[in-house]
Amino acid sequence: MKRIVTCFTLALLTLQACKQNPSENSSAKSENTMDIAVSGDAINQSIVNPPMLPAPIGDRAAKKVVVRLEATEEVGELADGVTYKFWTFNSTVPGTFIRIRVGDEVELHVTNRSDSVMPHNIDLHAVNGPGGGAEATNVAPGKEAIFNFKALNPGLYVYHCAAAPVPLHIANGMYGLILVEPAGGLPKVDREYYVMQGEFYTKGKTDEKGLQEFDQDKGVDERPTYVVFNGKKNALMGANALEAKVGETVRFFVGNGGPNLVSSFHVIGEIFDRVYVEGGSKINENVQTTVIPAGGAAIVEFKVEEPGNYIIVDHSIFRAFNKGAIGMLKVTGEKNPKIYNKVQ
Amino acid sequence: MYKIFKILMYAGGFFFLMASCEKANTLTSAKVSSDTLDKEVAITPDVKMVLINGGEYQPFYGTDSSLVEVKDFLLDERPVTNAEFLDFVKKNPKWKRSKIKALFADDTYLQDWQDDETLPKNADPEAAVTFVSWFAAKAYAKAAGKRLPTLDEWEYVAMADEESANARDKPTYSAHLINLYNEKDRQKNKVKSSAPNYWGVYNMFDLVWEWTDDFNSIMTTSDSRTAEFDDKGLFCASAATSTTDVLNYASFMRYAFRSSLKASYTVGNLGFRCAKDTTNSTK
Ligand SMILES: [Cu+2]
Numbered sequence: 171m172k173r174i175v176t177c178f179t180l181a182l183l184t185l186q187a188c189k190q191n192p193s194e195n196s197s198a199k200s201e202n203t204m205d206i207a208v209s210g211d212a213i214n215q216s217i218v219n220p221p222m223l224p225a226p227i228g229d230r231a232a233k234k235v236v237v238r239l240e241a242t243e244e245v246g247e248l249a250d251g252v253t254y255k256f257w258t259f260n261s262t263v264p265g266t267f268i269r270i271r272v273g274d275e276v277e278l279h280v281t282n283r284s285d286s287v288m289p290h291n292i293d294l295h296a297v298n299g300p301g302g303g304a305e306a307t308n309v310a311p312g313k314e315a316i317f318n319f320k321a322l323n324p325g326l327y328v329y330h331c332a333a334a335p336v337p338l339h340i341a342n343g344m345y346g347l348i349l350v351e352p353a354g355g356l357p358k359v360d361r362e363y364y365v366m367q368g369e370f371y372t373k374g375k376t377d378e379k380g381l382q383e384f385d386q387d388k389g390v391d392e393r394p395t396y397v398v399f400n401g402k403k404n405a406l407m408g409a410n411a412l413e414a415k416v417g418e419t420v421r422f423f424v425g426n427g428g429p430n431l432v433s434s435f436h437v438i439g440e441i442f443d444r445v446y447v448e449g450g451s452k453i454n455e456n457v458q459t460t461v462i463p464a465g466g467a468a469i470v471e472f473k474v475e476e477p478g479n480y481i482i483v484d485h486s487i488f489r490a491f492n493k494g495a496i497g498m499l500k501v502t503g504e505k506n507p508k509i510y511n512k513v514q
Numbered sequence: 515m516y517k518i519f520k521i522l523m524y525a526g527g528f529f530f531l532m533a534s535c536e537k538a539n540t541l542t543s544a545k546v547s548s549d550t551l552d553k554e555v556a557i558t559p560d561v562k563m564v565l566i567n568g569g570e571y572q573p574f575y576g577t578d579s580s581l582v583e584v585k586d587f588l589l590d591e592r593p594v595t596n597a598e599f600l601d602f603v604k605k606n607p608k609w610k611r612s613k614i615k616a617l618f619a620d621d622t623y624l625q626d627w628q629d630d631e632t633l634p635k636n637a638d639p640e641a642a643v644t645f646v647s648w649f650a651a652k653a654y655a656k657a658a659g660k661r662l663p664t665l666d667e668w669e670y671v672a673m674a675d676e677e678s679a680n681a682r683d684k685p686t687y688s689a690h691l692i693n694l695y696n697e698k699d700r701q702k703n704k705v706k707s708s709a710p711n712y713w714g715v716y717n718m719f720d721l722v723w724e725w726t727d728d729f730n731s732i733m734t735t736s737d738s739r740t741a742e743f744d745d746k747g748l749f750c751a752s753a754a755t756s757t758t759d760v761l762n763y764a765s766f767m768r769y770a771f772r773s774s775l776k777a778s779y780t781v782g783n784l785g786f787r788c789a790k791d792t793t794n795s796t797k
Binding site: 243255284285287288289291308309310311312313333334335338383384386 | 557622688689692693695696697698699765766767769770771773774778781782783784
């Protein structure tokens with residue numbers, strides 16, 4: 171089910187990126203991003219499976235970027251012994267992380283796999299224009315739509331399928347994130363991860379084994395059977411836990427596909443040094459829990475000072491412990507008793 | 515029918531708000547084709563036609579005030595099969611895969627057939643034909659002395675379950691269909707192997723999506739598109755459309771599917787069946 175196609179001429183990482191002062195990015199969209207010219211050859215967006223994501227854009231100039239997303243309908247694992255018919259972009263939930271910079275001109279190819287039953291399309295919240303692309307990309311099974319847009323506003327945005335019935339397409343997993351970096355790129359960090367929350371509504375109870383059908387009533391009532399990170403209970407646990415080393419700065423690109431719930435995103439035992447509030451340009455500091463609306467995102471950054479396991483949760487806590495909204499960041503390295511020390 | 519434009523329902527709103535502008539082109543090409551469609555060699559498929567007693571019905575995107583009258587008509591009891599379509603192309607070679615004009619079908623037309631006159635490997639001759647364009651379906655119907663059902667006719671029959679002519683208010687109706695629709699490769703099954711509906715019509719949902727004559731009619735009147743973006747329209751929709759229909763995800767799926775099509779498109783799970791007026795029903 172997972173597949174990695176890497177066909178990407180990586181943008182050059184430069185020293186500039188590290189020196190960038192975050193506050194410089196926090197100005198609103200400058201009026202002239204529309205006038206940023208693209209130069210050089212078109213590049214292909216690399217396709218990397220979550221929780222990983224493409225490398226930073228650094229300080230490359232604006233370019234034409236070709237992005238390919240394939241809508242698929244396929245059975246996958248939702249929890250141990252529990253399967254579900256997911257609808258996806260590029261066979262993962264969330265879909266491929268798209269990473270571009272302001273001024274980039276994206277040529278988006280949306281294909282719908284020929285064995286799909288449904289039509290699919292894409293609405294990118296990063297797009298200025300009616301429907302965010304949904305109108306331009308509605309694509310029948312086996313067909314392809316091509317859609318061009320210019321990224322005008324830096325920020326972290328949700329994309330999702332907007333084919334009718336929209337709630338079902340989102341509830342089945344058709345969402346992902348698109349990051350539009352400011353000119354010069356985001357400040358450099360040591361680790362970056364892609365985490366996206368979403369709910370699933372199944373006929374059977376939480377953890378009831380076997381292939382589970384979508385439950386429309388639960389969806390309408392906003393009573394999810396599962397609230398998970400990255401499309402699956404325990405997608406970020408055990409062997410799949412995220413990793414970092416003491417002293418490193420970690421950045422999470424966090425999205426919330428919904429379809430219904432607002433996330434109270436929290437990492438137990440950590441304080442977010444910086445939060446790009448709602449994925450925009452405003453930076454808040456020293457945040458314990460940040461709200462991520464359905465169809466919204468946030469960038470959180472923190473330095474890990476102490477080894478151990480840090481639990482990532484939706485702090486609407488029943489969701490975490492009973493419905494799956496739980497992940498783990500494993501931090502290894504030297505203990506620092508000055509920061510954290512059990513005395514007795 | 516154009517009224518449905520003004521009625522944007524809430525769940526489908528995202529999508530229908532953005533209804534494709536390309537649809538007008540399709541209509542133009544439809545006109546172009548009518549000349550070429552005139553001279554089909556007749557075929558006589560052996561399929562029972564069922565009498566559907568007409569009546570008023572509320573289109574999925576309608577309000578109470580926009581009931582549509584469906585007249586009595588005859589409908590094929592099942593979709594057109596591989597075997598029948600093979601017979602059609604044998605008698606009408608211009609519809610063979612190697613002969614068809616690009617205007618009338620895209621490059622996946624009958625794509626799994628082994629050659630112009632050989633069905634796909636392992637294909638059941640009694641399974642519904644797929645990878646056929648709207649033009650091809652229309653030509654087939656014409657050759658058979660029939661026509662494609664209108665969208666209203668098709669949806670009128672689709673209201674029925676096994677027991678009643680209108681099952682739209684039954685909560686299980688949509689839920690059942692969603693699960694059916696979510697099943698892949700259904701098109702490979704034989705026609706008529708499941709139970710018929712109230713009218714005696716088979717396979718409305720469980721095998722293939724089906725072309726209708728005016729599949730793109732919900733988008734044809736371009737001046738109505740302005741109404742589409744009218745907030746009042748949106749508001750009215752949520753107020754006027756009954757809850758049952760807003761939750762009728764199966765219908766949303768059909769409308770979404772139809773609006774993703776162009777008349778030349780051929781798709782692996784898209785087939786068709788024929789209809790006929792009752793007045794000229796004698797042969
Ligand atoms: Cu979709």
